[in-house]
Amino acid sequence: MTRRITIHDVAQAAGVSVATVSKAINGRDGVAPSTMSHVMRVVDELGYESSLVATSMRRQRTGVIGVLVAEFEPFALQLLQGVSTALQGTEYDVLAYAGSISAGDHRGWERRSLSRLGGTLIDGAIVVTPTSTPPAASVPIVAIDPHEGPEWPSTVSVINTDGARAATEHLISLGHTRIGHLRGRTDLISARQREEGYRSALAAAGLPFDAALVADGGYRTADSTAGAHALLALADPPTAVFAANDLSALEMMRVAGERGLRVPDDLSVIGFDDIPEAASHVPQLSTVRQPLTEMGAAAVRVLLSMLAGGGREDVRMPAELRARRSTAAPSR
């Protein structure tokens, strides 16, 4: 645990002032070529790198884009990959921050992260699935799949209703008539849209809506267990379930297995998102693909445009059915 090498150490070793070192490093003019090269040699010898923190306190610009997430789960990670790839070759580094982990309450994590990092440290932010309305921010922001409407400066999201309808129609076309829905967090707009897509597909097919067939999954594995059990414990259980996201779909399948049901023979399950685990699970999970990588790239495009002075934008990406092995015709 040696002490950090500071600009001060470099100045001292080079026999010049701190200001001169700063100018040399940042290529400002007003430094003699000989001094310049001497300073740079000392910098190399000492292995000096400026502290991001100190630099960002003084500068307005840091060259870092922040990706703010509640938690590093598969959905956010795929997005992060897209963001990172899209930022290759630009002058920006990526910094991803999961801010709600230590904070007691998940609510408002985005506001907290944004004000802790914004204005300093990051030049702009991409916020993944924020659940509250945006705070007054000091940097340009793009929200991906915001959960509370369009009040965010710029947004990138998938057309949830269409995707959910496609998933439900897929089950209907296989011959299912008792179709359950393991829904997402009902306080989130995406969950409401997905339920709406589910209902409209049922209605379009002339199937009745049965409130007993809708259980809560909360988009999370742990929160889905009870709902999955509840659906399967019904006197007249569903033969197919549309889960609001892949994590709850995977949990749905696990619970089905635990109860002695085979997927897809006894129960068809379809999810939403298409996280990597969906394709590698056995059986492979049928789902509705969100083009996460492309969404990350779109967010970057919009953010860079805002950084360059451009206005707000709302990007809507299509969701696409990915029928795989977890859905089949009902056996009864």
Next chain:
Amino acid sequence: MTRRITIHDVAQAAGVSVATVSKAINGRDGVAPSTMSHVMRVVDELGYESSLVATSMRRQRTGVIGVLVAEFEPFALQLLQGVSTALQGTEYDVLAYAGSISAGDHRGWERRSLSRLGGTLIDGAIVVTPTSTPPAASVPIVAIDPHEGPEWPSTVSVINTDGARAATEHLISLGHTRIGHLRGRTDLISARQREEGYRSALAAAGLPFDAALVADGGYRTADSTAGAHALLALADPPTAVFAANDLSALEMMRVAGERGLRVPDDLSVIGFDDIPEAASHVPQLSTVRQPLTEMGAAAVRVLLSMLAGGGREDVRMPAELRARRSTAAPSR
């Protein structure tokens, strides 16, 4: 783009000094209960959050663990997920930084990131597959799968030799006797260990080692094309190939297909890593699984121990064979 709310704004609005606000926020004693509650009310009203940057300049401790990667690719993302999960419920937030994106050269990205963030901003770092020797650092560091030996303070890595031996033995047990190896970057220790595992499995089975059956793949798709062609163009080509990682295995299969060979009928291929793409490829790629999530969790455990004053550790995780569809008995 409104201005950030600073501690100054809070002090002014509350009619107290900046120092008092700081004490109130951080629960230091020496603040009257009434002042305390008044200040906290103003903090809430204004939505103030302290700047991570400013705080970390003054404090030694920030409550943030840094995960430093060259780039957000699948391997690093899986690790990140493990780290993040393991950090749930602790007092630490996670900050992941990809530092080589804007930097021209990839070499030494870990040194750069470490000195830009260490000492300030992060209390400890988990560095993913660093390629150089460790710099003198100002915070505890754990290296995951370091590529240049054990000079890092603490390390977490997979037992490459055993994994490679298991992969080769799998091919031998299927009846193959002419087994090729598409090796990794020979400047990296993991690649050398994997080749060693391959050789020792051959030796243990009494099979001769043939240098012509070893080609370079460099761990990357683009670098594997030539080696894959070379192996298949031999007068007496291999009936099975152990590729040093999944990316080169996938390329091996692509090249085989291009040359009119079917996998696994005409050629068996096995990889290493078990990235998500391995399981979703058709045919599913047999491989050796690195327990990435568990490795991330192990890194957290070691780092937290070091942060609490514990000594260095080297954790070695077992790699596990995942036989899937790309390997079968030889047809000739």
Next chain:
DNA sequence: CTGAAAGCGCTAACAT
């Protein structure tokens, strides 16, 4: 119990 002042590492005026 409260506030004034110093300083973390750095950059940007402003002297010299």
Next chain:
DNA sequence: ATGTTAGCGCTTTCAG
């Protein structure tokens, strides 16, 4: 061309 100074937002002695 170089150095001096001020200050970014915050925490921490140290006086009052």
